[in-house]
Amino acid sequence: MKFYPGVPAMPGTSLDNHTGNWRTQKPVFDHAKCTACELCEQYCPEPCILVADDGKFDVDLDYCKGCGICAEVCPFDAIKMVLELK
Amino acid sequence: MARTLEKTQVMEGSRAIAASVQRCRPQVIAAYPITPQTHIVEHLAQAVANGELKAEYVKVESEHSAMSAVLGAEATGVRAYTASSSQGVLLMHEVLYNVAALRLPVVMTVANRAISQPINIWNDHQDAMSARDTGFIQIFAEDNQEACDLQYQAYKIAEHKDVLLPVMVCVDGYVLTHSYEPVSLLDQDLADQFLPPYEPSWALDVDRPVTYGVMLGPGEYLEHKYVLQQAQKRALGVIEDVAREFGTLTGRTHGGLVEEYRLDDADVALVGLGSLVSALREAADQLREQGIKAGVLKIRTFRPFPAEKIAAALGGVKRVVVIDKGYSLGSGGILGMEITAALAAAGVPALVDRFVGGLGGRPIPASTVVRAVVAPELPRSQDGFLDLKPEYLGEGD
Amino acid sequence: MLIQVRIHGRGGQGVVTAAELLAIAVHEQGLFPQAFPEFGSERMGSPVRSYVRISDQPVRIRTPVEEPDIVIVQDPTLIWAEKVTAGLKPGGLVLVNTELASAELGIDGDLRVVTVPATKIALETMNRPIPNTALLGAFGGITGLVSMSAIKGACEHRFAGELAGLNIACAQRAYDFVSALARN
Numbered sequence: 001m002k003f004y005p006g007v008p009a010m011p012g013t014s015l016d017n018h019t020g021n022w023r024t025q026k027p028v029f030d031h032a033k034c035t036a037c038e039l040c041e042q043y044c045p046e047p048c049i050l051v052a053d054d055g056k057f058d059v060d061l062d063y064c065k066g067c068g069i070c071a072e073v074c075p076f077d078a079i080k081m082v083l084e085l086k
Numbered sequence: 087m088a089r090t091l092e093k094t095q096v097m098e099g100s101r102a103i104a105a106s107v108q109r110c111r112p113q114v115i116a117a118y119p120i121t122p123q124t125h126i127v128e129h130l131a132q133a134v135a136n137g138e139l140k141a142e143y144v145k146v147e148s149e150h151s152a153m154s155a156v157l158g159a160e161a162t163g164v165r166a167y168t169a170s171s172s173q174g175v176l177l178m179h180e181v182l183y184n185v186a187a188l189r190l191p192v193v194m195t196v197a198n199r200a201i202s203q204p205i206n207i208w209n210d211h212q213d214a215m216s217a218r219d220t221g222f223i224q225i226f227a228e229d230n231q232e233a234c235d236l237q238y239q240a241y242k243i244a245e246h247k248d249v250l251l252p253v254m255v256c257v258d259g260y261v262l263t264h265s266y267e268p269v270s271l272l273d274q275d276l277a278d279q280f281l282p283p284y285e286p287s288w289a290l291d292v293d294r295p296v297t298y299g300v301m302l303g304p305g306e307y308l309e310h311k312y313v314l315q316q317a318q319k320r321a322l323g324v325i326e327d328v329a330r331e332f333g334t335l336t337g338r339t340h341g342g343l344v345e346e347y348r349l350d351d352a353d354v355a356l357v358g359l360g361s362l363v364s365a366l367r368e369a370a371d372q373l374r375e376q377g378i379k380a381g382v383l384k385i386r387t388f389r390p391f392p393a394e395k396i397a398a399a400l401g402g403v404k405r406v407v408v409i410d411k412g413y414s415l416g417s418g419g420i421l422g423m424e425i426t427a428a429l430a431a432a433g434v435p436a437l438v439d440r441f442v443g444g445l446g447g448r449p450i451p452a453s454t455v456v457r458a459v460v461a462p463e464l465p466r467s468q469d470g471f472l473d474l475k476p477e478y479l480g481e482g483d
Numbered sequence: 484m485l486i487q488v489r490i491h492g493r494g495g496q497g498v499v500t501a502a503e504l505l506a507i508a509v510h511e512q513g514l515f516p517q518a519f520p521e522f523g524s525e526r527m528g529s530p531v532r533s534y535v536r537i538s539d540q541p542v543r544i545r546t547p548v549e550e551p552d553i554v555i556v557q558d559p560t561l562i563w564a565e566k567v568t569a570g571l572k573p574g575g576l577v578l579v580n581t582e583l584a585s586a587e588l589g590i591d592g593d594l595r596v597v598t599v600p601a602t603k604i605a606l607e608t609m610n611r612p613i614p615n616t617a618l619l620g621a622f623g624g625i626t627g628l629v630s631m632s633a634i635k636g637a638c639e640h641r642f643a644g645e646l647a648g649l650n651i652a653c654a655q656r657a658y659d660f661v662s663a664l665a666r667n
Contacts, residue, residue: 004482007204021564022528024493065528084560085583095640096503096510096518122522208522229541260522261545266506267517268541364543447522449546 019046023066025081027059033078040070040079094268099230100125102269103195103257106234108139109277110193110241113164116144116155121207122259123171123197130167149174153181153194160190161298163289165241168192171259172199175213179220185252186221187314188298191244191284192252193237194222197259198360198411200446208447209259211359214388215412215420217254221314223321224389226256226360231269232340233257235332238272238281242328245284248320256388258361260447272336280335318390325387343392345384346399348374352381354459355403355436357425359385362409362450369455380459391424397432400425405437407459409472411444418442419470441465443472486628487548488535491567492557494525501557501615502533507640508619509537511633517542530565537628553626555618556580557601562588578621580614597625597661604656609649620654624661631658 027040034057041049041057048060049070059070071079097105104126115134117127133139142159146152149170156166170178175196185192196214200206214224223243227233233255240253257263272280288296302310326342333339347367349355354373356366363384373380383399385392400406406429410419417423422440429436441458444450454472458465465472488505492498499520506516514537521532534548550570559581561567568577573593581588582603585596599621601614608617616638623629629637631654638650 001477002480002482003478019529021530022493022526023564024528024558024560084563094510096507096516098503207524229543260519264522265517265519265545266503268510268515361545364545368543451546452544 018062019065020062023061023064024084025066025068026061026064026084027066027068027070027079028082029057029059030078030080031056033076035076035078037075039073039075043069043073045069094270096266096268097230098125098266099233099257099263100197101129102230102234102271103237103263104129104133105271106237107167107193107195108133109272109274110167110237110281111139111165111278111283112141112167112193114142114144114156114159114166115168116146116152116159116166117168117170118146118149118152118174120149120171120174122199122209122263123169123174123195125263126169126195126197149177150181153178153185153192156192156194157181157185157188157190160185160192161188161290163284163286163291165245165284166190166192167194169195169197171197172201172207172213175217176201179217182217182220182222182252184299187310189250189317190252191241191250193240193244193255194252195233195237195255195257197263198256199259204446206446207259209261209411210445210447211256211410211412212445214254214256215414218389218420221251221318222389223249223251223253223318223325223387224256225253225325225387226385227258227262228340228361228363228384228386230262230265230267231338233262234269234271235336235338235340238277239325239328239332241281241284242331243321243324246321246324246328247287249317249324250287251314251317251321256360261361270336270338276335280332322387322390322392322395325390341384341386343387343395344399345386347382347384349381349383349399349403351379352402353379353404355381355383355400355406356455356459357383357385357400357406357408357421359388359411359421362411362444365450365452365455366409368452369459372452372456373459376456376460378459385421388421391428393424393428393431396425396428397434400429400436401432401434403436405439407439407455407462408441409444409450409455409458410440410442410470413442413445422470439466439470441470441472448473484537484539485542485544486537486553486626487551488537488553488555489548489551490533490535490555490557491561491565492531492533493527493561494529494531495527496557497613497615498531498533498557501555501618502535504615504619504637504641505535505622505629508623508629508633508637509535511636511640512629514539514628515541517545519545521547530561551575553578553622555622557614557618559583559588562590568592568594576625578618578625580618597621597664599657599660601653601657604660605653608653608656609646616650616653617657620657621661623654624658625665631655634658 329342502518506518509516601617
């Protein structure tokens with residue numbers, strides 16, 4: 001990558017900063033309990049809650065920092081934070 | 087450089103510097119926190135708050151105010167201290183000239199850091215280099231022991247009747263300020279013996295009124311600058327005397343104006359400032375293992391510039407390799423320019439290679455220095471810049 | 484002699500304190516230490532590093548440790564978050580804080596992997612999840628670079644009152660744990 005003069009940051013370049021490695025716990029969705037209320041999506045500070053083609057909610061692990069806000073705000077207890085040991 | 091572990095303790099550089107400043111018994115401290123200077127003034131603020139240091143700690147809203155506050159304090163005849171970095175030193179800039187020209191022996195520690203833009207909090211020497219013409223004496227520390235020992239020496243030099251100039255103690259930000267290594271602090275008795283209380287020649291005093299900061303017109307201003315220049319020149323001798331006295335008292339020497347390492351029979355001399363000198367020593371040893379007779383000239387005092395000492399030390403070498411961590415855009419490495427001028431003035435025929443590296447905190451390992459000696463063609467063709475990454479060069483992708 | 488150590492942790496876990504403690508212990512041992520953090524802004528939870536050099540002479544290299552002899556991993560989740568073994572010399576030591584066995588970590592190569600349940604030891608001994616002194620004890624037990632008496636001195640230097648004793652107990656338990664591993 002070469003610098004433009006003044007090194008302006010172009011739109012969308014924060015996508016290169018994969019913050020997923022900050023995480024120790026990852027959110028796991030219980031799709032049977034999820035009502036697709038979108039609260040997690042609105043609270044996620046990253047934002048990395050995804051809605052798949054089948055309408056199911058999931059998380060983009062490249063960027064999820066594991067903060068657990070989604071699990072905290074979920075009114076249906078459909079998100080659990082799980083220690084990640086691959 | 088022979089060191090023993092006797093009576094040393096492992097401390098963070100900033101904490102050790104703050105403890106040393108405390109032993110100098112400053113009566114007024116004014117500082118504005120800025121990375122990587124922050125830990126130094128935090129520790130001092132804590133010492134004042136805990137009653138361990140009897141001083142007025144003035145919390146200010148900017149570095150301009152910090153330097154103005156120590157100017158005012160010092161003018162009332164007390165010992166004053168401040169510290170800063172990078173943009174902070176730039177914001178102080180006009181006050182630096184005032185402090186020096188008013189002959190106020192303030193001591194300031196600069197945790198050396200790069201200058202914006204692009205914003206960068208890591209180490210190089212651009213902040214100190216930007217203040218080189220202000221009238222401050224500038225001395226660079228190679229390691230944390232020297233950074234500590236310099237605080238005492240700085241006051242002794244600054245307050246010397248033949249000098250009366252402020253001193254900037256330059257300490258590489260992060261590289262030294264945030265590193266833990268064994269250091270030895272002076273006992274307070276020994277510190278007091280080396281550095282007695284400050285006795286000003288003049289002080290703001292309502293019973294003995296004087297005015298600081300008069301206006302001088304075209305008829306007198308030039309002479310005022312000449313007098314300042316003479317004080318800078320007298321400081322050359324005082325810095326050496328003070329270093330010698332400190333060495334006698336503590337057994338620790340770090341050089342006065344310059345320090346030589348394996349230079350006696352050297353063909354190539356490596357020259358630099360601050361913690362980089364440690365890498366130069368390492369590189370010189372590696373070069374000697376390869377059969378190249380290399381030595382090091384550490385420039386400890388940058389202002390006043392010890393041109394004659396440098397010319398004498400480098401008189402016998404064939405080649406001088408200067409590595410700068412400060413740069414004058416449109417010209418070149420600043421130490422390199424001064425070395426070149428000093429050697430030319432003294433008729434020293436050595437070839438001078440002027441390189442620049444380490445800007446914005448890029449590490450300069452010994453291998454980079456060795457490469458600059460054995461394969462100088464590429465950096466020579468790139469304005470002396472070492473280890474350029476071609477992938478970032480050019481106008482956008 | 485120059486031994487280079489790299490410590491991996493997460494922002495907030497105390498990688499700097501770990502490096503400082505090791506440096507103090509090395510000093511107590513009568514050797515020359517140097518320790519420093521990865522310079523810059525630290526963010527809670529992000530992978531961060533610190534470095535320690537151990538020598539019989541004052542250390543004059545000040546660049547980050549790229550080719551460590553020893554790597555200490557404060558948090559096992561880091562093994563999958565970044566390449567903690569990068570640049571590690573052949574036969575080098577990886578000391579990991581985890582209750583898992585070394586074979587379960589999937590670290591390949593000509594390396595010696597030792598695991599110690601440092602957080603568990605810290606929780607059981609002083610009811611705090613701070614693994615630093617247990618890891619220091621394990622480091623001493625495996626490498627022999629710092630003795631238990633040097634570690635004890637470091638804890639007494641760094642911690643006040645009751646905390647010093649608790650940290651020494653942590654270090655001793657980890658020291659004994661790795662010593663037992665070596666015997667088996």
